[in-house]
Amino acid sequence: MVIGAPMVLPLVEAGTAAIPARSQMGASLGFHIVFACFGIAFPTVLLIAHWIGLRHGDAVALLLARRWSKVMAVIFAVGAVSGTVLSYELGLLWPTLMGTYGPAYGIPFSVEGIWFFVEAIFTAIYLYGWRHLPPWLHWWTGVPLVISGILGAFSVVAANSWMNQPSGFTMADGKITHVDPWKVLFNPATPYEVPHMILAAYMVTGFLVAGVYATGLLRGRRDRYHRLGFTISFATAAIAAPIQVVFGDSVARAIASQQPAKFAAMEYVDRTDRGVTEWLGGIYYQGHVYFGVGIPKFDSILVGYSPHTKIIGWDSIPAQDRPPLPDLIHLSFDLMVGIGVALVLLSAWQGWWWKFHRRIPMTRWFLIPAMLSGLAAIAAMESGWIVTEVGRQPWVVYKLLRTSDAVTTSGGVPYTLTAILLIYAVLTAVVIFVPLLMSRRWRQQEAPDGDSQGPEEPVPPTSKEPVG
Amino acid sequence: MNGSWETNVVAGSLFATMAAYALFAGADFGGGIWDMLAGRTETGEKVRAAIDRSVTPVWEGNQVWIVLGFVLVWTAYPGAFAAVMTALFVPLSLSLLGIVLRGVGFGFRHETAHPGTTQLAGVLFAASSFIAPFFLGDVVGAVVTGRVRPELHGDVAGAWLAPAALLTGVLFVAACAYIGGVYLVGDSHRRGETDMVRYFSRRAITAGVVTGILAAANMVVLGFEARYVFHRLLTVALPLVLVSVIAGAAALVLIVRNRTRLLRIAGALAVAAVVAAWGLAQYPYLLPGTLTLQTGSAPTTSLQAELVVLIMAAVLVVPSFAYLYWLQQHGRLSVTEPSDELKRAVATQDTQTGATTAPAAPRGHPVVVTALIGAAVVELAREAAGWIRRRR
Numbered sequence: 114m115v116i117g118a119p120m121v122l123p124l125v126e127a128g129t130a131a132i133p134a135r136s137q138m139g140a141s142l143g144f145h146i147v148f149a150c151f152g153i154a155f156p157t158v159l160l161i162a163h164w165i166g167l168r169h170g171d172a173v174a175l176l177l178a179r180r181w182s183k184v185m186a187v188i189f190a191v192g193a194v195s196g197t198v199l200s201y202e203l204g205l206l207w208p209t210l211m212g213t214y215g216p217a218y219g220i221p222f223s224v225e226g227i228w229f230f231v232e233a234i235f236t237a238i239y240l241y242g243w244r245h246l247p248p249w250l251h252w253w254t255g256v257p258l259v260i261s262g263i264l265g266a267f268s269v270v271a272a273n274s275w276m277n278q279p280s281g282f283t284m285a286d287g288k289i290t291h292v293d294p295w296k297v298l299f300n301p302a303t304p305y306e307v308p309h310m311i312l313a314a315y316m317v318t319g320f321l322v323a324g325v326y327a328t329g330l331l332r333g334r335r336d337r338y339h340r341l342g343f344t345i346s347f348a349t350a351a352i353a354a355p356i357q358v359v360f361g362d363s364v365a366r367a368i369a370s371q372q373p374a375k376f377a378a379m380e381y382v383d384r385t386d387r388g389v390t391e392w393l394g395g396i397y398y399q400g401h402v403y404f405g406v407g408i409p410k411f412d413s414i415l416v417g418y419s420p421h422t423k424i425i426g427w428d429s430i431p432a433q434d435r436p437p438l439p440d441l442i443h444l445s446f447d448l449m450v451g452i453g454v455a456l457v458l459l460s461a462w463q464g465w466w467w468k469f470h471r472r473i474p475m476t477r478w479f480l481i482p483a484m485l486s487g488l489a490a491i492a493a494m495e496s497g498w499i500v501t502e503v504g505r506q507p508w509v510v511y512k513l514l515r516t517s518d519a520v521t522t523s524g525g526v527p528y529t530l531t532a533i534l535l536i537y538a539v540l541t542a543v544v545i546f547v548p549l550l551m552s553r554r555w556r557q558q559e560a561p562d563g564d565s566q567g568p569e570e571p572v573p574p575t576s577k578e579p580v581g
Numbered sequence: 582m583n584g585s586w587e588t589n590v591v592a593g594s595l596f597a598t599m600a601a602y603a604l605f606a607g608a609d610f611g612g613g614i615w616d617m618l619a620g621r622t623e624t625g626e627k628v629r630a631a632i633d634r635s636v637t638p639v640w641e642g643n644q645v646w647i648v649l650g651f652v653l654v655w656t657a658y659p660g661a662f663a664a665v666m667t668a669l670f671v672p673l674s675l676s677l678l679g680i681v682l683r684g685v686g687f688g689f690r691h692e693t694a695h696p697g698t699t700q701l702a703g704v705l706f707a708a709s710s711f712i713a714p715f716f717l718g719d720v721v722g723a724v725v726t727g728r729v730r731p732e733l734h735g736d737v738a739g740a741w742l743a744p745a746a747l748l749t750g751v752l753f754v755a756a757c758a759y760i761g762g763v764y765l766v767g768d769s770h771r772r773g774e775t776d777m778v779r780y781f782s783r784r785a786i787t788a789g790v791v792t793g794i795l796a797a798a799n800m801v802v803l804g805f806e807a808r809y810v811f812h813r814l815l816t817v818a819l820p821l822v823l824v825s826v827i828a829g830a831a832a833l834v835l836i837v838r839n840r841t842r843l844l845r846i847a848g849a850l851a852v853a854a855v856v857a858a859w860g861l862a863q864y865p866y867l868l869p870g871t872l873t874l875q876t877g878s879a880p881t882t883s884l885q886a887e888l889v890v891l892i893m894a895a896v897l898v899v900p901s902f903a904y905l906y907w908l909q910q911h912g913r914l915s916v917t918e919p920s921d922e923l924k925r926a927v928a929t930q931d932t933q934t935g936a937t938t939a940p941a942a943p944r945g946h947p948v949v950v951t952a953l954i955g956a957a958v959v960e961l962a963r964e965a966a967g968w969i970r971r972r973r
Binding site: 222 | 637638639641642644645647648649651652653655656657659660662663664665666667670671673674677678680681682684685687689734736879880882883885886887889890893894897898901902904905908913914915916917919920922923924926927954955958959962965966968969970
């Protein structure tokens with residue numbers, strides 16, 4: 114369980130009653146989010162290839178689009194299933210959260226329900242429409258996937274940002290009495306959490322797909338099929354990467370003002386002060402940071418553009434309201450930022466090379482990092498979610514509901530936790546294995562089969578005839 | 582006691598959503614059940630292929646109805662949702678297991694290469710088609726008996742192991758087999774496969790009779806265990822019960838007469854009328870005897886938000902869903918292999934461009950477009966950052 118494992122760690126110090134439930138939720142979210150990334154961003158990558166294929170009568174691009182659509186369908190199936198698991202778990206694991214805050218917190222999920230529906234329907238139409246629908250109509254049936262991916266991500270991440278900045282409702286006697294749906298959807302954390310996640314989805318998808326073709330290129334399969342597959346996906350991610358890093362900087366500033374406890378853990382700010390040191394790496398132990406690189410006053414400069422900016426440290430926060438495991442939060446944050454910067458450099462390398470040579474740098478120094486870039490992007494994204502989720506603890510609804518008060522009173526969680534870990538471990542293996550099998554089968558199909566008809570001109574698909 | 586019009590409309594839509602889940606996803610579960618019962622013979626393989634063609638393009642969309650049901654319940658009726666999810670933790674978890682295994686088994690069945698793994702995926706798909714409807718029916722039955730109460734603590738084995746709950750579970754499985762069989766008769770007829778029409782006709786009739794007997798038995802058990810709902814089923818909701826009985830009986834006649842178009846409508850009506858009868862019989866209770874629509878509803882503003890979501894569903898989802906089914910019913914959605922021209926064209930392109938040399942012709946504008954889009958998005962991000970700063 115590679116993906117779920119890091120999410121289990123932070124639970125050691127939390128209230129014991131919630132440990133199995135938090136482990137299960139963490140594992141489920143950590144697993145689902147990777148597939149959700151593909152749901153958000155893969156249709157865009159796919160439609161670019163499909164567009165090139167149709168516009169220029171490019172058979173290689175069409176074949177890429179066709180094969181990607183098959184992979185997309187498998188990934189969407191797993192994403193849909195693990196998304197259904199999450200909607201069950203919100204009730205099974207956190208009945209008090211839903212029972213009390215459902216009237217507000219449930220609204221973004223209701224909106225997401227619509228986009229999930231649109232996505233499921235058009236995934237099927239697009240996947241099974243090859244060679245049945247007229248070419249451009251078929252291309253257009255993919256467009257709702259791009260839109261529903263982005264708007265679906267918006268709704269779900271808006272729900273998460275509502276947990277961080279609950280707003281848009283009034284309460285009396287422990288019950289919600291009035292809701293402003295607009296303020297629930299557009300809570301103070303929405304404007305930075307949502308774009309941050311959508312960009313992350315484009316990076317994860319683009320770099321992961323590019324990684325597959327980089328592997329092929331490294332193994333000497335340097336035909337146009339592999340080069341084009343690499344270029345389209347890598348370019349998508351390479352555009353998202355620098356925007357993400359610039360944007361992420363403002364996300365951190367917003368957190369410093371909205372959730373000082375989380376920010377204090379992210380940056381090892383133990384005393385409220387001016388001129389706070391920025392720590393890169395390191396382990397915090399009893400007032401000292403060991404093995405870290407400290408840049409004096411830089412944290413204050415980052416937060417307020419001035420070394421005199423005051424930053425709240427965790428000495429100002431009551432002990433029972435501090436997030437657990439500051440080391441984990443800080444190191445996850447540093448890992449995310451570090452990987453983000455490294456991916457920008459890798460993207461810049463390709464961009465530079467493309468500007469002058471119009472091709473992919475075919476050196477190992479480039480291709481090996483490119484191969485690993487997708488896994489790195491996943492690690493960065495999971496780290497980011499650890500920062501958000503562990504950093505919000507001990508609250509499930511920030512400053513309103515403690516995680517330990519929201520958990521179910523049912524005794525069955527250890528069993529469902531075991532089942533989820535087992536099923537997702539198997540699924541992870543299958544999801545890695547099935548595309549490998551697919552590509553092996555495709556390579557066998559491609560092997561020359563002594564077709565006597567000889568090469569023909571590729572038919573430009575200007576007619577209404579279905580292609581693909 | 583009856584609650585506002587908003588809550589009544591949302592509750593009605595919730596039951597419509599459940600009916601849709603029963604009619605669409607239920608039929609897919611039914612397909613899985615017939616898949617499992619088809620046997621390893623040559624006919625069995627043909628049956629499986631027929632089921633596969635009917636279910637493959639649509640099952641993913643069908644499954645989303647349950648998610649829509651969930652979001653409606655937890656936003657509009659949070660107290661009832663929390664109570665049900667706590668008291669019925671066990672059957673709900675098992676129904677989820679069924680849904681997960683089914684999705685996975687079905688999703689991967691087409692992608693595995695080895696006969697062994699294909700068979701394993703097929704078994705997962707088929708077996709879980711029993712598990713999911715059984716435990717969902719069990720949950721419904723448990724709620725109907727009134728054993729799930731808002732003040733409960735921990736899971737309640739007595740609720741989901743009650744005879745009415747277990748029998749409702751079995752009834753759901755039979756109903757899925759029935760509605761799945763009825764649709765498969767229609768699909769086989771459309772494809773002109775007369776032997777499959779005969780095959781599924783016989784099974785749909787059997788399942789229909791079994792469902793009818795189970796429904797009658799369930800009524801008797803409800804008479805002992807769910808007084809409120811039972812009483813209302815025989816009074817206010819009686820017309821709907823009769824509609825269901827008549828439509829179910831008519832469907833059996835239509836199968837024998839081979840009238841497939843009307844058959845689907847009759848079969849669907851039989852199932853939908855039962856769901857509606859249940860809703861009416863339970864009205865105005867969310868949890869019979871303890872929690873009403875009025876006391877258990879979210880504030881009006883939340884309900885209005887849900888109404889907006891429902892309007893969005895009517896505008897965006899219903900036409901898309903109809904388009905999906907229109908394409909499927911006209912045979913325009915199926916698994917296809919890349920055409921030979923495409924494969925040939927790819928082969929020629931590769932030989933023309935060579936293996937490692939000859940970079941792709943530079944098009945120039947991607948860089949410009951990239952820069953423009955990049956600049957625009959950075960500018961937007963700056964705007965957003967500035968906005969956040971101003972709000973502080």
